[in-house]
Amino acid sequence: MAQLFPPNANAFAKWSIIGGLILVVLLVWVMAAYARIANDRVGVPVEQPVAFSHRLHAGELGLSCLYCHTSVDTAAFAGIPSTETCMSCHTQIRVGDPRLAVVQASWDTDTRIAWNRVHDLADHVFFDHSAHINSGIGCSECHGPVHQMDGMWKNEPLTMAWCLDCHRAPELYIRPREEVFNMDWQRPADQLAFGHSLVKAYDINRDLLMQCSTCHQ
Ligand code: HEC
Ligand code: HEC
């Protein structure tokens, strides 16, 4: 019976198992590396079903961020507007414009527009918009000059090191709460002293900012 397989069959089986394992490990590694790159496209506009322009709507027309991102100051999630929000204007403005065809179709069929997410933290990370907005951290600190952007892209890497840069020294970035939506806000020359006074006035808890459990629950 032992002669049914050639003497080197065992070695062959052993090496094909090891080879297979190495291949699987390599594949997982390549996939993880790809996910990292795909998630790291800072500055590259994400393709969307409608060529919506923040430069036009939030810049030229001067609409407040809150007009569309209605829960940004009260909840963790900023919210993406429903088609109804667009149609409050576009039932009258540019009706029949081919650039609005997808919006019109969404309205007619009562289905959401399939916007692609631009920012998407890993599931093991907790983030809350309202905590930042109410502590005087402006949209532009994290999203850049949105009022000048025709497409939408990640303006920052959203890595842990990036989060901690600010959590370690919020006084370098903090501004008066009334200015969080102001895209043109400039840091004053005495930002450090000014920032320290705001950190104190807003009762910002420095210990909390650096604890792992604040962001990983
Ligand atoms: C007229 C409605 C409207 C206004 C006003 C508006 N937005 Fe948006 N915003 C959208 C829509 C629609 C999207 C989804 C499409 C896209 O990503 O371009 C979006 C997407 C975004 C995203 C990316 C979301 C993601 O997928 O990660 C950010 C960040 C953002 N808006 C910030 C702002 C800021 C800051 C302001 C104020 C300066 C603002 N928006 C004003 C409608 C609006
Ligand atoms: C407050 C009114 C208002 C709201 C709300 C609004 N728009 Fe507009 N939109 C305009 C105006 C005004 C224009 C420009 C018309 C012009 O100058 O020809 C425009 C133009 C556009 C265009 C044409 C492309 C361009 O750059 O000129 C698209 C596409 C568009 N809007 C999509 C949207 C979407 C999607 C939403 C909802 C997320 C939305 N709009 C919400 C007023 C609005």
Ligand code: HEC
């Ligand atoms: C401290 C940094 C920071 C500030 C300040 C900030 N954002 Fe964000 N924003 C993020 C991060 C991080 C995400 C991705 C969240 C996720 O994936 O869970 C995000 C996601 C979004 C999204 C996509 C929907 C969502 O909630 O995930 C919108 C829209 C948005 N932000 C709008 C705004 C607006 C408008 C402001 C100002 C009023 C603002 N953001 C201020 C960091 C910030």
Ligand code: HEC
């Ligand atoms: C530009 C400054 C800045 C950046 C960037 C920033 N944060 Fe914060 N973060 C703050 C400040 C200020 C607070 C408020 C602390 C307080 O209220 O005591 C805060 C609070 C928080 C809280 C506590 C919320 C709560 O429930 O009280 C979490 C969670 C958090 N940040 C997560 C993140 C994550 C995740 C990132 C990166 C994706 C990030 N932050 C980037 C400044 C920042």
Ligand code: HEC
């Ligand atoms: C201010 C928020 C914040 C705090 C505080 C924080 N982290 Fe993170 N952490 C993040 C974010 C955001 C990511 C996701 C990074 C990414 O996807 O590139 C992350 C990712 C990680 C990862 C996964 C590694 C990876 O590359 O994805 C580990 C492990 C981790 N954190 C451990 C910790 C430990 C331990 C602490 C306490 C010393 C801590 N974190 C504190 C925001 C935070």
